[in-house]
Amino acid sequence: MSSSALPKLQMRGLLVKYLQVHFVGTLTVALGVVTFCKFDMGEPRKQAYTCATTPDFYRNYDSMKDFEEMRKAGVFQSVK
Template identity: 55%
Template sequence: MSATLLPKPLMRGLLAKRLRKHMVIAFIFAAGCAASYKFGVAEPRKKAYADFYRNYDAMKDFEQMRDAGIFQSVGPKGK
């Protein structure tokens, strides 16, 4: 029965080496999340707002709400 000896684990500098590796992984993951949010959520939202306000007429919207009776202090047109 010949037992082979396991090599001693390297303990000196282990934390620094692992931390360096995990910091790079964390930075890449965070940059990927930020980019996916920017292009998946923020840009489409900005485009939707720009499209909405490009043709938005506040007076037309006000008149529709007034005619529907939403406002308490403003009666329908013609009354």
């Protein structure tokens, strides 16, 4: 019967060590998701809004005029 001594378990600082490792991993994944969303969704939308066919649309956009046209067309039910 050979009995070899088992190594002592780490009891102090175990939670801190666990949290440090997982915090770094979580931060890395979160930054990756944010970067992916910015370049995969944000930039194409920005390009679509500033496309070459209507470059002055938002520069010359009058929201109150658009609202009045929609109100007169009956789009809104609560605004007369």
